[in-house]
Amino acid sequence: MMGISRRGFLKVAGLSALMAALGKSGFELLRPGQVEASIPVTKGKRWAMAIDMRKVTPEIIEECKKSCHHYHNVPEFDNPKVEIKWIWGEEFEHAFPDQQHEYVSDLIKSLEFPLLCNHCSNPPCCRVCPTGATWQREDGIVMMDWHRCIGCRFCMAGCPYGSRSFNWGDPRKAPKELNPGFPTNPEFPTREVGVVEKCTFCNERIAKGQLPVCVEKANEMKKDSFIFGDLADPDSDIRKALRKHYSIRRKTELGTHPNIYYIIA
Amino acid sequence: MLDRALKGSSRYWGWLIFLLILMGIGFVLWLYQFKVGLKITGMSRDVSWGFYIAQFTYLVGVAASGVMVVLPYYLHDYKKFGRLTVLGEFMAIAAVLMCLLFIMVDLGRLPRLVNVIMYPHPRSILFWDMIVLNGYLLLNILVGWNALAAERKGVHYRTWVKVLAYISIPWAFSIHTVTAFLYAGLPGRHFWLTAIMAPRFLASAFCSGPAILLLICFIIRKLTKFDPGKEQMRTLGGIIAYAFILNIFFFLMELFTSFYSQIPAHMDSLVYLFRGLDGYGRLAPWMWTFVFFSVVALVMLIVPYTRRKEDTLAVAAACVVIATWIDKGLGLIIGGFVPNPFEKVFEYWPTVPEVMISVGVWATGFFVLTVLFKIAISIKEEVAA
C-alpha cells in the first residue's frame, strides 16, 4: 500500500507527541538517523549573536532591517503607534539607557545599535505566555507559534527590551504605497491581525544550515560585523570573538541573560 | 425566582432599556474592532495595554470587595450584615462578568481563547487568573443564589452553602492577589515591580467596592421598600474609611521608596503621571484630580461627624470611587508603560470606540447587577411583608 494508513499515521503522530514529551524526535526512534542524514540540519545548543560595533554602520543596520523585513513579510507602517519591528537601529542612550551619561564618548554617541529579540536564556515573555505560543526551544531560540497566539500581549508587557510587536491591524492591509509588492517573500507566511510577532533568529534558515538573514546581509557589507554561532561550542567563532573582545549586553541586571552581545572594543 | 426580574416599574424597564442601548452601541463597535483589529484603540507598540485592561483591574477589585460584607457576617457573626451579603455576592458576580468581558474585548484573537485551556501553562499568571476569576464567579453564583432561595423560603441555608461561603472568603483575596501578580512579576516594568502591589490592590479594592455598594444602598433605599439598614451602612462607611486610609498609606510608601532611593527607573512613571516627562503629561490633570478627591475623601472619612452623617458619607463614598478609579482604572496600567523600554515617551489616550466598547461592558455589568438586585430586593421585600 502506498502512503500510510490512518492507523499508521496516528501511530506516528502519537509516537512523535510522546517522544517530543520525552525530548526526543519521533523520527529518530522510527528510523534512526536516516531522515537526518539525507538533509542538511544545523544543530546548536545555544544560539547567540555577537555584533561588532566597531564595524556596524547605520547603513548596515538599515540594509539588515530591509532584508529581514522583506524576507519575513514584515510590513512598513511609518507610524510608531502600530509599527512592527524585528530588527532596527537605536542610539546608545535608548539601547542602553542604564549606561547613558553626559560624557559618553563621541564615538559611542555617534553609533547606532542594531536591536532585535535577545533570545534570552531566561525569557520573561515565555514565562508569562498563557498558552505557550511563545516558548524557548532547546537550542535557546525564543520561538513564536502564530497558530496558537491569542493576542493577550502579556509577552509585550513582560519583555524589557521592547522586542515584540503586535499586529494592530491586518498586515496585508498595510499602506500599499509603503509596501510595494507585499507580501515580499512567497516562501514565508504573513501574520494575521491580532497576534504578536518578533525575530525568531531565522530558525527556518538555521534548520537548513543557512545563516540568519541579517547576519548574511551585514557580513556581505562588512565582513564579520555580525557573528552568529553556538555559545555551547567553545571553538565557535562567536566564542572566539567574545574571548578576544570586550562586549556588553542590554539590561543584564534583570537576570534575563540576553544572547545578543555588542562588541565595543 | 427569576420571574421577579420580569415584573417592574416603568423606571426599572426604562433603565434596562437605556443599558441595552449602550450595550448595543458597544457591541456594534466591538464587531467593528473584531473585524479590523485593535488598531481602532489608542493602544500602541509601546503602551500595549490600555483602558480595557485597566477597567479589568479595577473591576477585579470591585469583585473581590464583596468579601467585605461576607467576611464580617460569616466569620465574625456580625448578623446585621446578613441583609447585605447577597448584595455583595451579586455585585461580585456582575463585576467578575465585566472582568471576563474586558479580557475578551482586549484579546487580539478571541476565537482562540480556548487555547488557554487546551494548552495550559501554569507558569503564566494569566492561567491562574483565569482559574481564580471563574472559580470566584461560580462560588458567588452558588452561594448568593442558594442563600437567597433559602431566605425566600424562610429557612436557613444549607451547610454546603455555608462551606462554599467560607471558601469564597480567601478566594476573594486570591483573585486580587493573582491579578496584582500579573503586573508585579515583570522585569523591566519598574512602576509595577513592587512587592506591595497585591496589598495595594486589596486596599483599594476594599474601599472602592464597598463605596460602590454603599452608593447603591442609598439608591435602593430611595427607590424600593427594602432598607439596607442605617447601622449596616454606617459600618460600611467604617470599612471604607480604614481601607481607603490603608490605600493612600500604601501609595505614599511607593512614593517614598521611589523618590528617596532616587532610582530613575522607579521615579520615571510617577514623574510622568504627576508632572509629565519629556514634555508629555496627558495624565497629569487626572492624577491631580485623584489627589484632590483622595484628600477630600480622607478628610470626610476620618472626621467622625462627616463619616456618620449619611449625606456626607455618600459624598465621601463618591470621592473614593472617583479617586480609586483614576488611580487604578487609568494611572496604574498606563503609567507602567511610560516611559517605554527605550526610555522614550509614547503617550496613550483611549479612542472614542475604545471608550464606547468599555461603556458597553460596564452597561452589561450594570444590566446584570440591576436584574440580580431586583430579584434580591423583591424577595427581601416579600419576606419583610
Add this chain to the structure above:
Amino acid sequence: MYDGGKIIVGLIIGIGLLLSPFFYNAGKALKPPEPELTPKAKEAKVCVASKEYMTNNHMHLLDEWRQTVVRNAERYYESADGKVYYKSLQVTCLDCHSNKTKFCDQCHNYIGMDPYCWDCHLEPKENK
C-alpha cells in the same frame, strides 16, 4: 395554557426559519466538484500519502505538520515510499498544487469550509 396561540405561531415561525436553508436549496443538488491536478502534480504521480488518505485527511496531515514543524522543529517528512519532503503548505504542497482555486477552493466552497490557512499563508499566483 397562557398565550397558547402566540406560542404556536412563534414555534412555527421559529421552525420555519430553522429549516429555511433546506427550502432555499431544495431541488438544487449540486454535484461535488473534482479537484483538478496541475501538469506538475500529474507528472509527480504520488503525493506525500495515498490519494484516499489525502482526500479524507489532508487537514489532519497539515495540522500535524504545522505542529511538528513549529513546535518540534521537525521540518522533514518521510513518506511511506521513503521520499523526504520539506513540510510546508506554502512551499511544498502549493508547489505542485499551484492551482489553488481548482484544487482547494472548489471543494471547500462546496462544503462551506473556509479554512483560515490563507489568512497567513500566501496563495500561489495563478494564471486564471
